[in-house]
Amino acid sequence: MFQIVWNLLFNIFVCLYCNVLALIYYLDKFSLSFWILVIYYVLVGTFSIMRILDNSTSFILLLKIKAVISIACRHFRSASCTFNNSDVVLISQHKSCGIITLNRPKVHNSLNLEMLGIIHSKLKDWNHDPSVSLVVIEGSGEKAFCAGGDVRFIASAVQKGSIVAQEFFRKEYQLNHLIGVMTKPYIAILNGITMGGGAGISVHGRYRIATEKTVFAMPETMIGFFPDVGGGYFLPRLPHPGLGLFLALTGYKLSSMNTVWAGIATHFIHSKDLSNFKNALMSLELKSTCSPDDKPEFDYAIDKVINQFSSDVPSYYHSSVSNDLLYILDDLSEIFCFYKNNDDGGDHEIPVTIEDILIKLSKCYQNIENHEKVIHWAKETYDKLLSCSPTSLKVTLRQLQIGSKLSFRDEFKMEYRLSQKMTKNPDFYEGVRACLIDKDNTPKWNPNNLTSVDMNQIQSYFNQLPENDEWRPE
Numbered sequence: 001m002f003q004i005v006w007n008l009l010f011n012i013f014v015c016l017y018c019n020v021l022a023l024i025y026y027l028d029k030f031s032l033s034f035w036i037l038v039i040y041y042v043l044v045g046t047f048s049i050m051r052i053l054d055n056s057t058s059f060i061l062l063l064k065i066k067a068v069i070s071i072a073c074r075h076f077r078s079a080s081c082t083f084n085n086s087d088v089v090l091i092s093q094h095k096s097c098g099i100i101t102l103n104r105p106k107v108h109n110s111l112n113l114e115m116l117g118i119i120h121s122k123l124k125d126w127n128h129d130p131s132v133s134l135v136v137i138e139g140s141g142e143k144a145f146c147a148g149g150d151v152r153f154i155a156s157a158v159q160k161g162s163i164v165a166q167e168f169f170r171k172e173y174q175l176n177h178l179i180g181v182m183t184k185p186y187i188a189i190l191n192g193i194t195m196g197g198g199a200g201i202s203v204h205g206r207y208r209i210a211t212e213k214t215v216f217a218m219p220e221t222m223i224g225f226f227p228d229v230g231g232g233y234f235l236p237r238l239p240h241p242g243l244g245l246f247l248a249l250t251g252y253k254l255s256s257m258n259t260v261w262a263g264i265a266t267h268f269i270h271s272k273d274l275s276n277f278k279n280a281l282m283s284l285e286l287k288s289t290c291s292p293d294d295k296p297e298f299d300y301a302i303d304k305v306i307n308q309f310s311s312d313v314p315s316y317y318h319s320s321v322s323n324d325l326l327y328i329l330d331d332l333s334e335i336f337c338f339y340k341n342n343d344d345g346g347d348h349e350i351p352v353t354i355e356d357i358l359i360k361l362s363k364c365y366q367n368i369e370n371h372e373k374v375i376h377w378a379k380e381t382y383d384k385l386l387s388c389s390p391t392s393l394k395v396t397l398r399q400l401q402i403g404s405k406l407s408f409r410d411e412f413k414m415e416y417r418l419s420q421k422m423t424k425n426p427d428f429y430e431g432v433r434a435c436l437i438d439k440d441n442t443p444k445w446n447p448n449n450l451t452s453v454d455m456n457q458i459q460s461y462f463n464q465l466p467e468n469d470e471w472r473p474e
Helices: 002-027 031-050 055-077 115-127 152-158 164-181 245-251 258-262 271-283 295-309 324-335 354-368 373-389 390-403 408-422 426-437 457-459
Strands: 080-085 089-094 097-102 134-139 144-146 186-190 193-195 207-210 215-217
Touching: 089 115, 097 115, 097 271, 115 134, 115 164, 134 152, 134 271, 144 186, 152 164, 152 426, 186 271, 207 258, 207 271, 207 295, 245 324, 245 373, 245 390, 258 324, 271 295, 324 354, 324 373, 354 373, 354 390, 390 408, 390 426, 390 457, 408 457
Parallel strands: 097 134, 134 186, 144 193, 186 207, 193 215
Antiparallel strands: 080 089, 089 097
């Protein structure tokens, strides 16, 4: 009788113990010494019970004990790591290096509201955690870092009258802003597709690592939206005049070393070296609470690792046909400028319009004296602009004109206002339908031409929201 009661109590104890240990494991509240004690007492308890119970009962209990030991061993094997994982974002810490892995490879690691919340919360914690000195963010799979926000879901939610879009953009821009103001080094590994929202969780950080697989674009005008996630801030500030507006309006794709040349990425590392690169970062022993006098040494250690693996943009690259954009740099700065000459001699600036840009492109591709690459680029760009949402083009141009003069924080405030208006514009759902749902690539824009766009409506998109609805960093 005693043996039966003991067996029952021990079964209950083991079940509870397994659940408690699992909870402790995921909350990550105890040290390695705690787990060593767990393994020790579990083993002692197991052998003690086996002496009392018959062999068959012992075998069943051993299976249950094995579950407990398995949990502890997983933590033991990762003695230098701590984990706090969900299905869509994997979080780990190796010594002083925090690592975030986007984990939706089947949808190119596109961001949903849950992911935004997890990443934002963890970055806030790490930014004030003395055990964390630097942060690395990457995407799982071989195809993408992050293809952007889950716009199909957002468009569907807006159609149903849900307020989830409001919360999505509020949280997304809070995350983008946090990345830009973090005091600790933030390293984004752009190995694969990096578009839209993927730019927002990378370009505002201190280091952006491109590989030969990197493909960068801001294609929002093709889905009736605008280049958000801080596009109005970082695009006008790219090193080559006119390039940012060109990328914003056309969704032109930059790849590989082009992203470094353009100022999107800061370094280039071959994908085959990424594993060793990350291991080197994870091996760094850095203190995060350093004085200003220690900061140069602190940054030097990280720079040394990055430079050890990175490749310089070759000198021949700046004069080689491998970069077609070099042929059109002069035309780019002339055509995609924000303001045009004031013919009356006044000091005030006259904003360029989309119509002005199209006229210049038309003249460019009709000029037979231009290089054939320039002519081809101008005609292709002209046709591309005519295929985009007229409303999106007008909004995007104004966004970058204004954003070029705004502070980092105020630019996100402006974009949040735009996001709340643009998602309700019929072009947004129509663009998502044509590009991502039905994939017929024949959107029916409303209005369908530039002259029919109501500029008063465009201006209304930039107007303030009610005070309680305005965006604020968190």
